[in-house]
Amino acid sequence: MVTASSAARAAGNTGPQAVRVHQDSRIPGREAVDVLQHLVEVLQSTLTASGSVDDFGFDPEFTETILLPIIRPIYRAWFRVHTVGIENIPAVGAGLVVANHAGAIAVDAVMTQVAIHDEHAQHRFMRMLAADLVFKIPLLGEAARRAGHVRACVPNAERLLSSGEIVGVWPEGFKGVGKPFYKRYQLQRFGRGGFVSVALRTGAPLIPTAIVGSEEIYPIIGDAKSVAKLLNLPYFPITPTFPWLGPLGMIPLPSKWTIEFGEPIPTTQYGPDAADDPEIVFELTDLVRERIQQMLISRLVQRNNIF
Template sequence: MTPEEQPPEGSQGGEGGLERRIAGGLAFLRRRLTGDYEVDDFGYDEELTDQVLMSLLRPLYEKYFRVEVKGIENIPAEGGALIVANHSGTLPMDGLMMQVAVHDNHPAGRHLRLLAADLVFMLPVVNELARKLGHTLACAEDASRLLEQGELVGVMPEGFKGLGKPFADRYKLQRFGRGGFVSTALRAGTPIVPCSIVGAEEIYPMIGNAKTVARLLGFPYFPITPTFPWLGPLGAVPLPTKWTIQFGEPIPTDGYPPEAAEDPMLMFNLTDQVREQIQHTLYKLLVQRRSVFF
């Protein structure tokens, strides 16, 4: 058979490949039904994440937001690292897309464990899914344990201040708190990788905040956008913006003495360095992009 007559790559053994996929799917279901699968101390289910949850998020990542990833080589191939990113978009889709970006693009196939707000773990269903995806409480104890285990840990220090800021303040970083993430990285001796995300700000342009409704529901804010709540559930569909996620050069922390984690001036300087690097990259990416949607 000549090369021209060869079947295209991926079509060879088609029936056998289909049978293997079916067998793999049945084996996966059997493990789920019998409980023959593992979760770690935080509730992270790696198999479910790889086989199901990432598959559900991937169409949003690839087709809807068309995420472009830069600087993935700045994430270490092994060992702990703290990825610090800006936060925006009214709903925390940026964290999920950052997880897919690392999972699908890192040559070592690494997984990103996100630190999430208390509210995430108070919501039914969301709580369970977040745990399965590897999210855990945004506290120093959990972050330290994960870093010491050699995990990639993601944190968005702006918190709700960044997520729920008005559209007029888009891409202006909010306060980064007291630098707790820097202290955690210093204690673990792990590098800090700044991450800048462009595109999330425009998925739900927040033009107002119904504070009374937010208080009644126990939410930090209740967004009003050009489509929500006026269009009901349809108004909750995010706009199909074009995203870019850039991972910056890591900032090493292993050269500092153990007591450095208690030095407030060092905390301030390192926090400001990370924040400025993220902000500078955001401005650069905004200048480079052609359009919000393309």
């Protein structure tokens, strides 16, 4: 049985070279800031442009020609993402990618989107289920819609999967992405299994996905709860660099990432009525969570260097 303590030990097993920056990191801090500034400028000039979008606001042309080329250098040169098991993403038809969540902000969701598009033979787009908060932020909310983000709710998820889309979900939610660094790679509660019910109703396979590297980009050492309450945020992360260094403190640390897509768990054998059976839903929820935790521990044991 995988335990939280075993995950913590594995996360700490990074070897004596853990503090040395990987020689392949080629983007200095100044250039990372330039990338972010360029992203804002491009978004401001393109988000109001009309394009071919679906009912959710997804614009494939904007995503492929504007957004992905901006994010790709971060994916390739800053985080140096290595993917494993990309063949487990269906070439056609629906699939529900279920992943661990970490890193103060949802950078892991964006990196997973790039991985599936760039590494998969069919260059598939992943539609990400996002919290309401994302769509309330000026500029970011519209960019998220154009990039394929959809408000996380059962009807939206069912509609996308029924249409044969690849959908991404992070069941830990804010408890995962905002957890303190000492709890790194220890999966938080997966809720009541709503994502499993959706998969059962649509017959979509569940694809356990483990992301290693995301926990280190913004090591959360504290939570300014009073500031979070003032800003109406679920948390306000304090890291070794933020808010102490101002905007420079928002540059993520260049950890080396691995995204592993596990073997799909089929759901068609249960039938859509199983979505209303709590025993089956809880059983599959625990199975997915256990698979992800085991994959994380395995990857952490193999990792010699955080950077």
